[in-house]
Amino acid sequence: MTDRTPIIEATNMDKFYGDFHALKDVNITVHKGEKMVVCGPSGSGKSTLIRCFNGLEFHNSGTLVVDGIEVYEGAKQIRALRQEVGMVFQQFNLFPHLTVLENLMIGPMKVRGLGRTKAEETARKYLDRVHIPEQADKYPSALSGGQQQRVAIARSLCMETRIMLFDEPTSALDPEMINEVLDVMVELVDTGMTMVVVTHEMGFARKVADTMVFMEAGRIVESSPPEQFFTNPSSERCRLFLDQILEH
Amino acid sequence: MSAAPDTHQPRGAALRQPPAIQRFFGSTIVSVLIYAAVMAAIIYGSFTGAQNMGYNWQWHRVPQFLWTFTDDGIEMGEMFYGLGVTIQLSLTAFALATAIGLLIALLRLSGLVVGSAVAIAFLEFIRNIPLLVLLYLFYYVLGPIFGLDRYTASVLTLAVFHSALISEILRAGINAVAVGQWEAAKSIGMTTGQTYRYIILPQSVRFMLPPMTGEVVHLIKSSAIVSVIAVAELTTIGRNIISDTFMSFEIWFTVALVYMAVTLILSVGVSFLEKRYAVDQ
Ligand SMILES: Nc1ncnc2c1ncn2[C@@H]1O[C@H](COP(=O)(O)OP(=O)(O)O)[C@@H](O)[C@H]1O
Ligand SMILES: [Mg+2]
Numbered sequence: 001m002t003d004r005t006p007i008i009e010a011t012n013m014d015k016f017y018g019d020f021h022a023l024k025d026v027n028i029t030v031h032k033g034e035k036m037v038v039c040g041p042s043g044s045g046k047s048t049l050i051r052c053f054n055g056l057e058f059h060n061s062g063t064l065v066v067d068g069i070e071v072y073e074g075a076k077q078i079r080a081l082r083q084e085v086g087m088v089f090q091q092f093n094l095f096p097h098l099t100v101l102e103n104l105m106i107g108p109m110k111v112r113g114l115g116r117t118k119a120e121e122t123a124r125k126y127l128d129r130v131h132i133p134e135q136a137d138k139y140p141s142a143l144s145g146g147q148q149q150r151v152a153i154a155r156s157l158c159m160e161t162r163i164m165l166f167d168e169p170t171s172a173l174d175p176e177m178i179n180e181v182l183d184v185m186v187e188l189v190d191t192g193m194t195m196v197v198v199t200h201e202m203g204f205a206r207k208v209a210d211t212m213v214f215m216e217a218g219r220i221v222e223s224s225p226p227e228q229f230f231t232n233p234s235s236e237r238c239r240l241f242l243d244q245i246l247e248h
Numbered sequence: 249m250s251a252a253p254d255t256h257q258p259r260g261a262a263l264r265q266p267p268a269i270q271r272f273f274g275s276t277i278v279s280v281l282i283y284a285a286v287m288a289a290i291i292y293g294s295f296t297g298a299q300n301m302g303y304n305w306q307w308h309r310v311p312q313f314l315w316t317f318t319d320d321g322i323e324m325g326e327m328f329y330g331l332g333v334t335i336q337l338s339l340t341a342f343a344l345a346t347a348i349g350l351l352i353a354l355l356r357l358s359g360l361v362v363g364s365a366v367a368i369a370f371l372e373f374i375r376n377i378p379l380l381v382l383l384y385l386f387y388y389v390l391g392p393i394f395g396l397d398r399y400t401a402s403v404l405t406l407a408v409f410h411s412a413l414i415s416e417i418l419r420a421g422i423n424a425v426a427v428g429q430w431e432a433a434k435s436i437g438m439t440t441g442q443t444y445r446y447i448i449l450p451q452s453v454r455f456m457l458p459p460m461t462g463e464v465v466h467l468i469k470s471s472a473i474v475s476v477i478a479v480a481e482l483t484t485i486g487r488n489i490i491s492d493t494f495m496s497f498e499i500w501f502t503v504a505l506v507y508m509a510v511t512l513i514l515s516v517g518v519s520f521l522e523k524r525y526a527v528d529q
Binding site for chain 2: 054055056079080082083085086087089091093094095096097106107110111152155156159
């Protein structure tokens with residue numbers, strides 16, 4: 001499924017928020033089609049890392065190349081980059097003044113320049129893909145959390161990007177809705193899309209991850225295939241963290 | 249208000265308000281009664297005062313300035329003509345003020361050092377000049393230079409003056425939209441312009457409507473000031489009628505009522521709009 005072509009490549013990446021050192025000498029490579037799961041304690045820099053990947057944040061030193069585009073603050077190609085990298089947020093961030101269908105159509109129409117008919121066709125296709133075609137004409141506020149997050153995934157899919165980033169997509173959900181969202185994400189695995197998922201859902205991680213990454217205090221502490229990661233992590237910190245979250 | 253805990257009040261029997269009295273004066277019925285009593289006192293006072301001055305009330309001569317009935321139906325009087333000019337003047341000025349206000353707001357939000365400096369300089373300039381002086385500047389200074397007639401000078405004065413407050417209203421409304429909306433729009437590749445147009449501004453409307461209504465009401469009222477350069481709007485017309493008829497009490501009361509009627513209708517209209525924009529959010 002994954003070939004060995006790098007699609008995201010970070011080298012010696014550092015990121016500061018004012019004086020705060022949020023990413024410390026991060027080196028990481030994601031290959032085309034790879035599914036990477038990132039975990040680590042709260043505040044360890046997971047969100048910061050993946051937000052750098054689509055130019056929502058910018059690193060301060062080192063290099064970052066995503067889908068052939070060198071990412072840095074003020075780069076002309078940032079918008080081109082964002083069109084190729086989708087993102088799903090913890091808080092869904094749907095557009096509350098638009099219906100579900102309009103939420104899905106606005107990107108293809110305004111950014112990709114698709115006509116209304118074609119955009120609606122695309123929107124309905126991906127709404128089917130996340131199993132809520134019947135919600136098309138509702139406003140986001142009328143949907144459950146799980147449904148909203150599936151709409152958010154569909155909105156990202158409508159842009160037909162090669163890379164998708166997920167920032168704790170199930171953390172804001174009631175427990176009974178977590179699986180409906182994870183199921184949709186598992187189904188995406190076979191599309192060959194490159195996925196970087198920040199999550200603590202280790203069941204999901206075991207099922208889909210090609211690579212597991214553990215972060216702590218702005219550093220990547222462990223990066224290994226799941227077999228090794230779950231059975232024999234090289235760092236003590238990572239083992240303790242896994243013990244903690246696997247107890248639940 | 250009556251339910252507010254009184255734990256923050258200073259100790260001591262003399263300072264502590266018995267909640268029963270607060271409740272009494274805070275209730276709607278009592279407030280309305282007090283209001284009615286005060287208004288009655290003012291009206292009674294002015295009428296008896298006028299009587300004592302020997303003022304000759306001639307209310308029956310007022311309606312002709314509002315409307316007259318002819319064989320062809322109703323014909324609008326001078327005051328309605330003046331009201332028309334007031335409304336046209338106010339709407340034009342408001343449209344222009346909103347455009348300038350949006351520009352200023354976006355300059356301040358742009359994060360560009362020069363942009364925000366220009367915007368802040370403009371805001372401070374406008375804020376610290378009396379409206380009347382601004383009008384004189386436009387009419388007596390810029391007027392001759394740029395060939396502005398009194399109407400144009402009035403529109404520009406009102407627009408520039410109100411654009412300052414409007415830009416603050418727009419900025420607050422824009423900032424009230426959750427930051428996640430920006431991130432979502434960026435992450436699907438929208439430009440800043442598209443994000444404002446399709447995502448941020450439509451959501452800001454509901455935050456902006458109430459203060460914007462206040463600002464339109466404020467603008468309609470302050471448009472009366474252009475009567476000092478004799479633009480033929482409601483206040484000027486009122487003054488002209490008085491100089492012909494000497495009915496100053498009746499005409500000023502009527503002018504005041506016409507302004508009140510317009511601004512009240514506007515407020516009620518907008519509260520309906522607000523309900524509409526509140527839906528589905
Ligand atoms: N915009 C910001 N300004 C200042 N500090 C920030 C900002 N965003 C994140 N941080 C800090 O950076 C650290 C890493 O944050 P984050 O990447 O969100 O961690 P995680 O997603 O792993 O919980 C945290 O200590 C957080 O407080
Ligand atoms: Mg996070």
